[in-house]
Amino acid sequence: MKFCRTIPLASALLLAQSQVPMPAPASQHLSEAAPAPVAEPVRTHCSIEAMNYRLLNASTRIEFQGTALLPAATGKAKVKTREGISTIKAKFEHLPAASTFGEACLTYVLWAVSPEGQTANLGELQVKKGTSKVMATEQMPAFGLMVTAEPYFAVTRPSDAVVLKNTLGKDTKVKVELVEAKLELVPIRQYAMNLAAAPVATEPQTDLSMQQAHQAVRIAQGAGAATYAKDALARATDYLQQTQPGQGDVKGRAMAARSATQSAEEARVLAERGQRMELEASARKLTEEKLEQARQEAAQATLAKEQAVTQAKLAENDNETLRAQLMEQFNGILETKATARGLIVSMSGELFRTGQSTLEPEAREKLAKVAGILATHKGLRIEADGFTDSTGTAAINERLSASRAQAARDFLVSQGVPADAIVTRGLGAEHPVAGNDSAEGRQENRRVELVVSGEGLTDAPASH
Numbered sequence: 001m002k003f004c005r006t007i008p009l010a011s012a013l014l015l016a017q018s019q020v021p022m023p024a025p026a027s028q029h030l031s032e033a034a035p036a037p038v039a040e041p042v043r044t045h046c047s048i049e050a051m052n053y054r055l056l057n058a059s060t061r062i063e064f065q066g067t068a069l070l071p072a073a074t075g076k077a078k079v080k081t082r083e084g085i086s087t088i089k090a091k092f093e094h095l096p097a098a099s100t101f102g103e104a105c106l107t108y109v110l111w112a113v114s115p116e117g118q119t120a121n122l123g124e125l126q127v128k129k130g131t132s133k134v135m136a137t138e139q140m141p142a143f144g145l146m147v148t149a150e151p152y153f154a155v156t157r158p159s160d161a162v163v164l165k166n167t168l169g170k171d172t173k174v175k176v177e178l179v180e181a182k183l184e185l186v187p188i189r190q191y192a193m194n195l196a197a198a199p200v201a202t203e204p205q206t207d208l209s210m211q212q213a214h215q216a217v218r219i220a221q222g223a224g225a226a227t228y229a230k231d232a233l234a235r236a237t238d239y240l241q242q243t244q245p246g247q248g249d250v251k252g253r254a255m256a257a258r259s260a261t262q263s264a265e266e267a268r269v270l271a272e273r274g275q276r277m278e279l280e281a282s283a284r285k286l287t288e289e290k291l292e293q294a295r296q297e298a299a300q301a302t303l304a305k306e307q308a309v310t311q312a313k314l315a316e317n318d319n320e321t322l323r324a325q326l327m328e329q330f331n332g333i334l335e336t337k338a339t340a341r342g343l344i345v346s347m348s349g350e351l352f353r354t355g356q357s358t359l360e361p362e363a364r365e366k367l368a369k370v371a372g373i374l375a376t377h378k379g380l381r382i383e384a385d386g387f388t389d390s391t392g393t394a395a396i397n398e399r400l401s402a403s404r405a406q407a408a409r410d411f412l413v414s415q416g417v418p419a420d421a422i423v424t425r426g427l428g429a430e431h432p433v434a435g436n437d438s439a440e441g442r443q444e445n446r447r448v449e450l451v452v453s454g455e456g457l458t459d460a461p462a463s464h
Contacts, residue, residue: 048113048146048165049144049165049167050113050114050115050142051142052142053079053143056079056086060079062079062166062168062169063075063076063166064165066094066164067165070094070095070096073147073164074093077091077166078090086138086140086143087135087136088134088136088137088138088145089135090110090134090135091131091132092134092147095108095125095127095131095132098127098149098150100149101149101163101188103195104191105149105159105161105188106150106151106152106208107124107125107126107151107212108127108147108148108163109124109125110134110136110145110147111158112138112145113145113146114143117184119157120140121155122138123136123153124153146164146165147165149163151191152212152213152215152219152265154216154261154262154264157184158183158186159186159187160185160187160188161188194218194219194220194223194268195222197222199218200218207257209254210243210257213239213240213258213260214240216236216260216261217264219264220264220267221233223267223268224274225270225271228271228274229270229274232266232267233263233264233267235267236260236266237260243256287364290365291361291368295368295371298368298370298371301332301372302373308325323338323343326373326452330345330370330373333345333369334346334347335348342381343452343453345449345452346447348433348445348446348447351363354389355391355392355400357400357403357404357406359407368411368415370412371416372415375416377454380452380454381422381423381453382417382423382453383424383450384412384423384424384450385425385449386401386406386408386424386427387404387432387446387449388400388401389432389436389443391436391442397428398427399426400428401426401428401429402424406424408424408450409423429445
């Protein structure tokens with residue numbers, strides 16, 4: 001047996017997030033209630049033992065241990081791999097009703113988790129007297145196993161109510177990797193919020209499959225499926241109607257309940273995606289409006305100084321006059337200094353995130369104002385020099401700094417600055433303006449400098 005070492009993480013961090021008070025049952029909510037807001041999935045570190053079954057020549061046994069949510073729970077499984085497919089036969093004991101973890105929970109689901117954090121629903125645990133058996137197959141060569149409490153069997157992403165995780169058994173005969181998986185988990189409280197925002201079922205259901213079907217449709221309704229996933233919700237509702245007494249035989253109603261649950265989950269996922277896309281579109285529109293406002297402010301400032309610009313054009317051979325005018329304008333936006341190369345407009349601060357070359361919104365606003373000034377002075381030449389902090393190799397930093405310079409150039413061109421007036425250089429971590437031993441210093445070093453030159457700007461002595 002081999003182990004890949006890593007720093008174990010306290011899984012209680014993961015489990016604590018699920019211990020959120022559940023809202024009271026929604027007995028008086030109207031069918032026209034607004035959808036519950038979409039919650040961001042919980043992104044958390046979870047230590048889990050992923051078994052590598054690729055080279056397994058025979059079957060092996062693993063065990064399950066209850067988490068802090070359900071410490072008394074236990075389980076065992078036999079895993080056999082053949083032609084790249086692992087067959088899992090598991091048995092779990094000491095499982096209470098899933099509703100123990102809140103009104104939104106009706107069942108348990110077994111999940112496979114890859115070392116990269118990918119998850120696969122392996123099936124529902126049907127509990128009788130605290131015991132459940134399940135058989136499933138999985139094609140991932142390496143995976144860990146865990147059990148979560150869920151609102152219904154067809155969920156496509158695990159909840160944050162993790163109750164069991166696999167662990168080493170005495171007879172485990174495969175390579176084991178302790179993986180720090182970065183999982184996306186759905187907060188159980190989100191399902192409860194969806195239930196609270198949806199109409200209550202008219203008749204209480206006693207059969208678990210029927211309960212799950214009604215639960216899934218209500219959750220989809222509460223998530224906004226009527227707005228964002230009408231077709232999928234309509235299918236789920238049609239299947240749900242087929243579960244009513246008198247609609248076929250028992251087997252047919254059970255199949256309809258299963259189809260209703262699956263269609264409702266599809267509707268919920270589509271609604272969640274639709275809301276998120278709508279929010280992202282609103283954020284993009286707001287950013288564009290801010291950029292337009294910045295551009296207009298720059299244009300207004302330019303018009304306000306039209307008389308001064310006209311006088312500067314009449315005296316464009318007067319180097320000191322032109323230099324002073326541009327220095328004043330640029331300094332009103334960003335720190336600028338005169339050098340033998342020309343005017344250097346320094347853009348530092350929160351321009352880029354570490355390892356990225358996408359301009360932050362604040363940087364774009366300032367660049368829009370700079371572009372408004374550059375566009376009014378014909379014949380200027382601009383060199384955009386990109387810099388990085390000392391993080392990363394020299395080769396990576398050189399490419400990254402060049403990308404940052406190019407990002408600044410592309411934005412200036414989009415704001416009306418002639419493309420043939422701008423060149424770029426990537427200087428990597430050279431010429432830092434602050435120490436790289438602090439986050440603040442590294443942020444200052446992730447910068448772009450615009451060297452503005454041309455007639456009247458390059459003959460002045462450098463200032464220090």
